[in-house]
Amino acid sequence: MANMTKNRPLSPHLQIYRFVPTMAMSIMHRITGGALYFGTVLVAAWLIAAASGEEYFAYVNWFFGSIVGQLILFGYTWAMLHHLIGGLRHLMWDLGYGFDKDFATLLAKANLVASIALTVLVWAVVLIVR
C-alpha cells in the first residue's frame, strides 16, 4: 500500500513552470511570513527584558541599538511591510477582484516596489523624528 501512494503521478512543480512575478511574490509572501514567525522571538525578547528590569533590558537594548541589531530591524520592517501589502492583495482576491492576468502581474511588481519604498520612507521619517 505504501508503494501505491508513493508511485502516484505528481502535479507539476516549481521547476516545470516559467518563473513569473506573481509566482515570485507568492513565494516571497511565504518566506516573509516564516521569517516574521521567528522575528517575533526578537520582539518578545525586547518586551520581556523591559518587564524584567533595567539590568536585563540594557543587554537586549544594546543589541537592538547596535549596527547588527538595526540591520535586523530594517529587514524585519521590510518583511513586515512586504507581507502586509501581499496580504492586502490576498484580501482583494478573497473578495473576488483582481484576477486579470496583466493586472495581477502589475500588482505583484508593485508589491515589491511599494514594500522597499515604504521601508526606506518609514526609516527615514523615524530617524529624522527620533
Add this chain to the structure above:
Amino acid sequence: MDMRTPLGKVRGLGSAKSGTDHFWKIRTTSVALVPLMLFYVVFLIMYAGKPYADVVSALSNPFVATINALTIIASIVHMKLGMEEIIQDYIHSEVMKLALLVLNSFFSLLVGGLCLFAALKIAF
C-alpha cells in the same frame, strides 16, 4: 449527478469538521493586523535602542499598552495558523507533521504568553 442538497453538503462542517474556521480566522486577524502592525513597526523602530525609562514609560501609556496587547494576540493567532499551513503543505510524514503541529502550538502559546505577561507587567 449530485443528488445532495446544499444544506446536506455543509452539515458536519466538511471532512476536517472545522469548516472555514482556519480560513476565516487567518483573514480576520490579517485585517486587524493591518493598522495594528503599521503602528507597532513604527513604535518598535522609534524605541529600539532608547533608554529603559523612555521605553517603559511609552509602553505603560494606556493607549500603547492596549495596542501592544491586541497586536500580540492577533499576531500570535495569525502566525500559528500560518505556520500550520506551511507544515501541512511541506511535511508529508504523518508523525513528523503531527509533532511539528504540536510544537507550533506550544511555541506560539509560549511566546504569546510571555509577551502578554510582559506587556501587562510593564503597563500596571
